[in-house]
Amino acid sequence: MHAVGMFAAVLATLSKHHLAGIVGIIIGALLVIVGGIRVAMRTSRAIIVPIVGLVIVVGAILVYAKVY
Numbered sequence: 001m002h003a004v005g006m007f008a009a010v011l012a013t014l015s016k017h018h019l020a021g022i023v024g025i026i027i028g029a030l031l032v033i034v035g036g037i038r039v040a041m042r043t044s045r046a047i048i049v050p051i052v053g054l055v056i057v058v059g060a061i062l063v064y065a066k067v068y
Contacts, residue, residue: 017063017064017066018064020060020063021060021061021063021064022060023060024056024057024059024060024063025057025060025061027056027060028054028055028057028058028060029053029057030053031049031050031052031053031056032050032053032054032057033053034049035047035048035049035050035051035052036050038050
């Protein structure tokens with residue numbers, strides 16, 4: 001119960017841009033990792049996954065910083 005209250009307090013202090021940026025960075029980083037594994041395994045068209053992940057990370061950083 002205490003952890004839920006603490007999480008709610010943290011969410012209340014973050015703006016929607018910061019929250020969206022953090023989520024985007026996490027999703028993009030996961031895509032980069034998964035894409036790197038696919039590239040290492042030489043799966044066909046594997047290079048697209050980490051490139052998309054990097055684009056998501058860069059976009060999320062811009063959202064986080066509100067530079068758009």
